[in-house]
Amino acid sequence: MDTIFVGGGTPTRLTPAQLERLLSVIRIHFPLAAGGEWTVEANPGTLDADKSDVLAAGGVNRVSLGAQSFQPRLLAALERNHNPEDVPRALDLIRPRFPFWSFDLIFGVPGSTPADWSEDLRIALSLDPSHLSCYGLVYEKGTALWKQREAGLVTPVEEDFEVEMYTETIDVLANAGLSMYEISNFARPGHESRHNLVYWANDAYFGVGLGAARYLEGVRSINTRDLQAYLKRVEAGGDPTGPSETLGPEERARETATLMLRRTQAGLDRAEFELKTGFAIDELSRAAIAKHVRGGLLEDDGLRLRLTRQGVFLADTVLCDLL
């Protein structure tokens, strides 16, 4: 494997012994290639020295820490059970053991102000990360926040504030040497998440475990999210795959375009796109490209299309026209 990502939020809830077993199973079935990237997600509240040792000894070389915020009231709003102090403490465990690490932050949490976010960014940079993910809060259908918003219990942050927060993120991180390489991801050169770049190139990946997604030979499928059903099927030697989706060649090409353009530096390279999909992007979306280049949301140097600064803020407006 070139890259492995153990995610789902809380692998560090496992005991050291369980973690060790998980890693050894992965090593048997999916050995990592030389120079490969192996990331494990960690929760600041549950990571300790023993678990860190197990991860490092097991071959993991990158940790992604779910920090989310340094403000106790915003962590509460996000229903996270760790404290702000847990983040530097966890990083003290991570730094000496892993060559690569990153943490996540969320802006636009209900009740937050641009001042809160400036403070979060300041604290984040004081920890000297080489990679950061900063997400504008999304109200996902089915989540607690979504239900609270529907019930009128929380009020989303005003759009102008969100814009201000996102703008500051891009500028402040760039000044600190972390440049935006995807809509929500920032890194020093060479520290980008190689695993996630696979998704944005629309390349293939395996997926193992409850609710895991995979994309193999043009088929997207996802394992059942029902733990009982999952166990029953796996233990019976069966296939835990739930719904799957196969797109036609053109739809797949269009989807590839919307993913590639999320890469704010690499963008969509015409030659790479055609090689990968068999379609010329200009044949698929000439009018949409022209419209958004004219509107200042896309830049086109003849070889490569990229979202402009304004285009990043209105990415969905551009991407939906490419479908």
Next chain:
Amino acid sequence: MAFDPKFIRNFSIVAHIDHGKSTLADQLLLQSGAISQREFREQLLDDMDLERERGITIKARAVAINYTLEGQLYELNLIDTPGHVDFNYEVSRSLAACEGAILLVDCTQGVQAQTVANAYLAINGNLSIVPVLNKIDMQAARPDDVKEELFNTLGVNPDEVLACSAKTGEGVGEIFKAIIARVPHPAGNPSAPLRALIFDSKFDDYQGVVTYVRVVDGHLKVGQKIRLMAGGTTYEVTGLGRFRPHEVACEELGVGQVGYVTANIKQLADVRIGDTMTEHPRGAESPLPGYQEPVQVVYCGLFPATHNQFEDLRTALQKLALNDCSFTFEPETSDALGFGFRCGFLGMLHMEIVQQRLERESNLFLVQTAPNVTYEILTKRNEVLHIANPTRIPDAGDIEEFREPMARVNFILPSDCIGAIMQLCEDRRGTYIKTEYMTPTRAILSYELPLAEMIYDLYDKLKSATRGYGTMDYELIGYRADELCRLDILVAGEKVDALSIVVHKAHADRRGRRLVKKLRAEIGRHQFEVAIQAAIGSRVVARETISALRKNVTAKCYGGDVSRKRKLLEKQKEGKKRMKQVGNVEISQEAFLSVLDDGDE
């Protein structure tokens, strides 16, 4: 040998919508043995999907029923008619083929507006009326009240009123007897040259045009040469038949008989409904009196949502016109919407049905402009113009007199709702005519209203103001001059011709303010600020601004998110399908229609 006309009865059922006409028709077929219980299904006569969904009979049909009474075989031809006010003209042409009509009234609801309107059509056509109360098995039935209403509105003798339940079949036998006893038999001359009234037609992919006729004089035979008297064209009869209710071919149709004719007629436009079919070369001297031509009262622009579908839309309209010759269409160009068609309809329901059928049958996405009426304009140069498109209305300086079509509207409603409906009519520039009481609790209220003020939502407003008990009917009474003007809408500084409307000068400012507010809500945000203005000539009467869209981006998109994320983007894209690009601004279908609804602040 043709059937002896003495034993033929040709009749229709006229009723207000939903009073059970189709069910009674089915029941008549069932009890006469024309269909078996197994074949008996609801709304048997309605075979278009759309009709079924809406429970409305649109195209008239004719069914021949055999019925034996006291040892004598009778042939009863039931000619079905539509019940909705939009299709009044179809009612009149069906009635012209009959000598009698069952006037069917739901006795839980009583006499309604179209009961009266359709009854008058029948009475004016000299038809014998057989009044029948339906739904007498229902608890809410109030037969005595309804008999009183029939007497007060139409002078119907209460002793002559029959009662039935079309659902259970109770009382239906009496209806057969009454038809035979009260409806005169056809009185034509079997040896005179053929005269057959064409009362409907439809297009069939295999047989070409199928015409529905009622033979008045002479007879029709397979192989006979015929001539359409108004059209002057000649054909040879290739097929004859009746509906029983399924098509059954026959060799001959004699005096008084009703059936269908095929004669290798290529397109529907070749047959004029109301024309007389005669034989050739020996023709009748004079045609039968024709009847009312369809009158288009509502117009709107239909434009393909994507530019390159103009020809597809034309093809779709032509195809639809093969089956419905009551709507009109002609090419139209709009600066905002590109190439499309201005279409004329019999009413709002008709417009809606045509639009749905176009989209359903041709896989087209359409942008429709707000419906409007035809205006008559006397210019300063003394020309009279008829304009069905607000964009074409000349500048105010060139107009001597601005006239609009007026309608005489009759509302039938509970007496305690009169105040609310009078207020509704006053708000819409109505002129009060009179109030008549059918019973102490139910009244007929008459108003003259500008057609433009009633086409869109007057019916819905009436329904809500009368808790569903009010009904209405209208007839056009000509043009009247008023202080009218064209209100234009500018989006981002550009005039959008398809959004122009005609308003009364006294209401123009208020209307303009309300309209820009609605457009502000309907036009999506763009990456720049968009100004919306309402103007009369060069005078801006209202302005609103749509703030710029500054952020529209999904933050997270990893392996497990790709499908869901793509579906969200597809949804955004779907919303744009019915959008039209006007300058740099995308305007939705809803926005084009929002100019209509100005009822609520």
